[in-house]
Amino acid sequence: MAGYFEKQHVLVTGASSGIGRALAERVAAEGGDLVLVARREPVLRAQAEDLERRFGVRVDVVPADLSVAGAAAGIVRALSERGLSVDVLVNNAGLGIHGDLAGARLVDVSTQIAVNITALSELTALLLPPMVARGHGAIVNVASTAAYQPVPHMAVYAATKSYVLSFTRALWSETRGTGVRVLAVSPGATDTAFFDVAGDDASVGNRRTPEQVVDVAMSALRADRREVVDGAANALLARVAGRLPTRWAITLAERSVRPQSTTTN
Numbered sequence: 001m002a003g004y005f006e007k008q009h010v011l012v013t014g015a016s017s018g019i020g021r022a023l024a025e026r027v028a029a030e031g032g033d034l035v036l037v038a039r040r041e042p043v044l045r046a047q048a049e050d051l052e053r054r055f056g057v058r059v060d061v062v063p064a065d066l067s068v069a070g071a072a073a074g075i076v077r078a079l080s081e082r083g084l085s086v087d088v089l090v091n092n093a094g095l096g097i098h099g100d101l102a103g104a105r106l107v108d109v110s111t112q113i114a115v116n117i118t119a120l121s122e123l124t125a126l127l128l129p130p131m132v133a134r135g136h137g138a139i140v141n142v143a144s145t146a147a148y149q150p151v152p153h154m155a156v157y158a159a160t161k162s163y164v165l166s167f168t169r170a171l172w173s174e175t176r177g178t179g180v181r182v183l184a185v186s187p188g189a190t191d192t193a194f195f196d197v198a199g200d201d202a203s204v205g206n207r208r209t210p211e212q213v214v215d216v217a218m219s220a221l222r223a224d225r226r227e228v229v230d231g232a233a234n235a236l237l238a239r240v241a242g243r244l245p246t247r248w249a250i251t252l253a254e255r256s257v258r259p260q261s262t263t264t265n
C-alpha cells in the first residue's frame with residue numbers, strides 16, 4: 001500500500017524532538033516531503049540532511065520560536081518565499097509546566113498559551129484556506145489526555161489542551177465535505193524530552209513510545225477519525241474522566257500529578 005504521505009507536503013511543528021521527530025521520520029519513510037519547524041535550527045538541519053539522504057525526500061527547515069507573537073505568519077511568509085504549499089499541517093509543538101499557579105512565573109504561563117494555543121490556531125487559520133480551496137489536506141493537532149479533565153498542578157497546560165481538543169472538534173465539523181481531514185491526537189505519558197520541562201511528577205502511568213503515538217495517529221488519520229487517544233489504558237481513563245462527576249475527575253487528576261514532596265490531605 002502506498003504511503004499516506006507520498007507526494008504530500010507535510011509541515012510538522014516541534015519536529016526536533018519526541019513525537020514530532022518520530023512523525024517526521026514516518027512521513028519521510030512514506031515518501032512525503034517535509035517542512036520542519038522548531039527553535040533549534042542546527043538540530044533541524046542535521047535531521048533534514050539525514051532524512052533526505054535516507055529517504056530521498058525534500059526536507060525544508062523553517063526555524064521559529066512559536067512563543068513569539070507573529071511566529072505563525074512568519075512561517076507562512078517563509079513558505080511562500082520558497083514556493084511551498086502545505087498539504088498536511090501537524091501542530092505538535094507544545095510544552096507543559098508542572099506546579100501551582102500561585103508559584104508560577106508569568107513567562108511560563110504565557111509561553112504555554114502562546115505555543116499550545118495561539119501558534120496552533122494561527123497556523124491552522126493561515127494554512128487551512130488553501131487546503132479547502134484545493135479540496136484536500138489534513139490538520140493534525142496534538143492535544144493530550146490532560147484535555148479531558150482539569151488538572152490541578154498543571155492548570156494552564158490542561159486548559160490549553162482542552163482548548164486544542166475543543167478547537168479541533170469544532171474544526172472537524174466545519175470542514176466536513178471539503179476534502180480536508182481534521183484530527184486531534186491525545187497522547188498520555190510518552191517517553192520524550194517533555195518531562196525535562198514538565199518534571200517527572202507530571203508523568204501518569206507507564207510511558208509509551210513516540211513511535212506508538214505515531215502508529216495510532218496514522219491509523220486514525222487513514223480512517224478519517226475526528227480524535228484518538230493513544231494507548232488503551234489512556235483511552236479508558238479519558239472516557240471515564242468524561243463521565244465522572246467533575247469533582248471526582250479533578251480529585252483523581254490531582255492525585256495523579258501531585259508533587260511528590262506534598263503531603264496528602
Ligand SMILES: NC(=O)c1ccc[n+]([C@@H]2O[C@H](COP(=O)([O-])OP(=O)(O)OC[C@H]3O[C@@H](n4cnc5c(N)ncnc54)[C@H](OP(=O)(O)O)[C@@H]3O)[C@@H](O)[C@H]2O)c1
Nearest residue numbers: 014016017018019038039040066094144189190192193194
Ligand atoms: N510526552 C508526553 O508525555 C506528552 C503527553 C501528552 C501530550 N504531549 C504533547 O505532545 C507534543 C509533543 O511533545 P513531546 O512529548 O514530543 O515533547 P518534546 O520532546 O519536548 O518536544 C517538544 C517539541 O516542541 C518544540 N517546541 C517547544 N517550544 C517551542 C517553541 N517555543 N517554538 C517552537 N517549537 C517549540 C521543541 O523544539 P525546540 O526545543 O527545538 O524548539 C520540540 O521539538 C506536545 O504538544 C505535548 O504537549 C506530550
